[in-house]
Amino acid sequence: MSLTIEVPGASAGAPPPRGTGHAIVTRGLTKRFRGGQVAVDSLDLAVPAGSVFGFLGPNGSGKTTTIRMLLGLVRPTSGGCEVLGEPMPEGLAGALPRVGALVEGPAFYPYLSGEANLRRIDAADPTSDRRTAAHRIAAALDRVGLTAAAGKRYRAYSLGMRQRLAIASALLVPRELLILDEPTNGLDPQGTREMRGLVREIAEAGTTVFVSSHLLAEVEQMCTHVGVMRTGRLVAQGPIAELRSGGEPRIRIETPDPAAAARVLGALGLTGVREGDGEVSADLGAEAPERVNAELVARGVAVRGLAVQRPSLEDVFVGLTGEGFDVEA
Amino acid sequence: MSRLDTPAQTRPETPPTETQPTETHPTETRPTETQPTEAETVANGAPERAAPARRGTAGGTLRLLGSELGLTFRRPRNIAMLAVLAAVPVIIGVVLRVVSDDGAEGGAGSIITAVAGNGMMLTFAALFVLVPLLLPVAVAVVAGDSVAGEAGMGTLRYLLAAPAGRTRLLAVKYANAVVFGLAATALVAASALITGFLLFPVGPITLLSGSTIPLAEGLVRVLVAVGYVAAGMAALAALALLLSTLTEISIGAIAATLVLVVVTQVLGAIPQLAPVEPYLLPSWWLGFDGALRAPMALDDMGQGLLVFAAYAVVCGSAAWARFTTKDITA
Ligand SMILES: Nc1ncnc2c1ncn2[C@@H]1O[C@H](COP(=O)(O)OP(=O)(O)OP(=O)(O)O)[C@@H](O)[C@H]1O
Ligand SMILES: [Mg+2]
Numbered sequence: 001m002s003l004t005i006e007v008p009g010a011s012a013g014a015p016p017p018r019g020t021g022h023a024i025v026t027r028g029l030t031k032r033f034r035g036g037q038v039a040v041d042s043l044d045l046a047v048p049a050g051s052v053f054g055f056l057g058p059n060g061s062g063k064t065t066t067i068r069m070l071l072g073l074v075r076p077t078s079g080g081c082e083v084l085g086e087p088m089p090e091g092l093a094g095a096l097p098r099v100g101a102l103v104e105g106p107a108f109y110p111y112l113s114g115e116a117n118l119r120r121i122d123a124a125d126p127t128s129d130r131r132t133a134a135h136r137i138a139a140a141l142d143r144v145g146l147t148a149a150a151g152k153r154y155r156a157y158s159l160g161m162r163q164r165l166a167i168a169s170a171l172l173v174p175r176e177l178l179i180l181d182e183p184t185n186g187l188d189p190q191g192t193r194e195m196r197g198l199v200r201e202i203a204e205a206g207t208t209v210f211v212s213s214h215l216l217a218e219v220e221q222m223c224t225h226v227g228v229m230r231t232g233r234l235v236a237q238g239p240i241a242e243l244r245s246g247g248e249p250r251i252r253i254e255t256p257d258p259a260a261a262a263r264v265l266g267a268l269g270l271t272g273v274r275e276g277d278g279e280v281s282a283d284l285g286a287e288a289p290e291r292v293n294a295e296l297v298a299r300g301v302a303v304r305g306l307a308v309q310r311p312s313l314e315d316v317f318v319g320l321t322g323e324g325f326d327v328e329a
Numbered sequence: 330m331s332r333l334d335t336p337a338q339t340r341p342e343t344p345p346t347e348t349q350p351t352e353t354h355p356t357e358t359r360p361t362e363t364q365p366t367e368a369e370t371v372a373n374g375a376p377e378r379a380a381p382a383r384r385g386t387a388g389g390t391l392r393l394l395g396s397e398l399g400l401t402f403r404r405p406r407n408i409a410m411l412a413v414l415a416a417v418p419v420i421i422g423v424v425l426r427v428v429s430d431d432g433a434e435g436g437a438g439s440i441i442t443a444v445a446g447n448g449m450m451l452t453f454a455a456l457f458v459l460v461p462l463l464l465p466v467a468v469a470v471v472a473g474d475s476v477a478g479e480a481g482m483g484t485l486r487y488l489l490a491a492p493a494g495r496t497r498l499l500a501v502k503y504a505n506a507v508v509f510g511l512a513a514t515a516l517v518a519a520s521a522l523i524t525g526f527l528l529f530p531v532g533p534i535t536l537l538s539g540s541t542i543p544l545a546e547g548l549v550r551v552l553v554a555v556g557y558v559a560a561g562m563a564a565l566a567a568l569a570l571l572l573s574t575l576t577e578i579s580i581g582a583i584a585a586t587l588v589l590v591v592v593t594q595v596l597g598a599i600p601q602l603a604p605v606e607p608y609l610l611p612s613w614w615l616g617f618d619g620a621l622r623a624p625m626a627l628d629d630m631g632q633g634l635l636v637f638a639a640y641a642v643v644c645g646s647a648a649w650a651r652f653t654t655k656d657i658t659a
Contacts, residue, residue, distance in 0.1 A: 073486055104486075108482075
């Protein structure tokens with residue numbers, strides 16, 4: 001069974017030209033760390049403007065390193081990237097005020113309150129208006145539900161509160177692009193759901209969201225597009241529906257006589273036939289399920305049930321990233 | 330595919346950015362104020378970009394410096410160091426007062442007699458005590474922590490993503506360390522002046538060369554000495570800043586700076602190494618006593634200032650070269 005998915009439209013290897021409505025474009029983006037470790041390998045990423053792009057990959061697959069390059073924190077060894085139409089890191093001053101980012105977990109001054117921390121980050125942005133700072137900070141804190149803890153020292157924040165504060169700092173000014181590196185790390189189920197709601201709300205207002213994760217379920221619930229990383233390489237990217245439909249459908253037949261059914265399926269030219277206890281399954285290919293059913297009945301095989309199953313997204317991702325992939329549902 | 334009805338699918342796949350005015354964003358509370366360059370863009374005839382590249386201003390840099398100074402001067406550790414620095418002149422003053430009361434004949438040297446004779450001399454006595462080590466410690470802690478500390482905490486990546494700008498952030502960090510050095514030196518002088526005025530007689534000052542100047546001119550000379558010492562500390566701050574860009578562990582940068590301060594002073598004291606001495610930074614720190622000569626030893630002090638400037642330029646450039654190209658992986 002082949003799971004190598006050809007994604008139409010934005011497939012790896014053919015990055016779109018400049019200024020074609022993409023919030024992020026990378027071309028052959030490569031980072032080799034000192035010591036020879038290739039963390040990101042010829043990445044051709046195309047994140048459509050307005051999408052919620054899930055950047056999936058197991059631990060150590062290069063997600064954070066890619067994000068660091070997008071933000072101009074790490075210089076690519078070769079290749080390049082464009083964020084909101086600005087080449088990075090050269091166009092950093094023009095692009096980053098329009099980008100909110102969460103990189104590898106929250107980091108703040110432990111001896112300052114949440115509010116003072118946000119004031120500090122806001123002061124670092126040369127384009128932000130100090131006259132509206134207090135108002136914007138209060139609004140951002142409110143948005144992530146931290147108003148009550150605004151005056152508390154960061155040191156005393158729980159992990160979830162820290163994560164929320166980091167999101168608040170990304171929302172200090174209206175953004176065209178949000179880059180969120182594992183935003184639900186450390187959040188409780190309630191917090192995770194709120195985060196998904198927040199991302200959806202932000203996206204609906206027109207902000208492109210680029211969110212990395214190693215949790216498939218999370219990406220499945222909030223993203224329109226996905227890119228899948230495996231050991232520094234992009235193995236697939238495109239609209240999530242296309243990835244999903246990329247897997248071959250299988251037909252499953254419940255029958256008291258699996259051996260006979262398997263023979264019929266084989267005679268029909270179906271591949272990947274597997275016999276189970278009271279059931280048989282096979283790759284459907286281009287065959288029409290009703291024809292399979294008619295054939296079975298014609299050959300005297302009792303059919304108790306028949307179903308066409310598309311592989312779950314989980315199956316697709318396991319296929320793309322190898323068995324070791326963390327596919328917590 | 331109709332059964333795959335995730336909410337995500339209800340969204341259009343690629344709405345064009347250009348048609349999404351940022352003003353509709355929920356966090357946008359006062360659109361006209363937070364988008365100052367909007368009118369400018371329209372005037373430039375580039376309306377197709379809904380959100381123009383907003384550029385920073387000098388006011389923004391001052392705001393960042395203000396934030397930096399606020400962090401530095403409110404941090405308990407730094408306040409404690411300043412408190413110690415302010416206490417030392419008081420302690421010296423009290424000790425000298427006790428010693429001079431016990432027996433001025435004790436032959437304890439010129440400094441006791443000088444201070445006992447004129448309270449203003451306590452300022453110079455305090456600087457002589459503090460400039461070789463304690464003052465450099467305070468400056469090294471602030472400057473050595475400046476970049477490495479942020480890297481270690483992880484806040485550096487958020488500052489740079491804000492985007493603070495590497496050159497701008499480094500300049501602000503350096504300015505902050507220089508201001509701290511100046512404040513620490515001025516605090517020592519102020520504490521010494523007040524203590525001296527309270528514990529000892531004050532009047533016209535007899536200089537090292539024997540001539541006498543009026544009190545007001547004495548105060549000017551104190552200011553000159555403070556400026557000179559602060560310049561020496563600014564040179565040290567550049568060195569500490571350079572070391573701070575080389576590591577993510579601030580204690581490492583601080584310790585390395587202090588090791589250099591101590592080792593160079595030891596080397597400077599070895600007679601066989603006399604040819605090297607003029608190139609060592611601490612050798613010039615005590616040159617502030619030029620302010621006590623008549624006329625002021627402007628040549629020597631000027632040479633000291635040149636050495637300080639050379640250290641600041643060399644270390645500052647190296648720090649800049651390093652910091653602007655470094656990968657921020659912390
Ligand atoms: N500073 C560094 N020096 C050397 N190697 C590094 C450095 N940072 C990351 N790497 C390596 O690069 C690879 C990718 O790391 P990265 O942090 O980008 O992964 P990730 O996809 O974000 O993983 P996770 O899901 O665990 O956050 C890893 O093998 C890592 O060991
Ligand atoms: Mg990561």
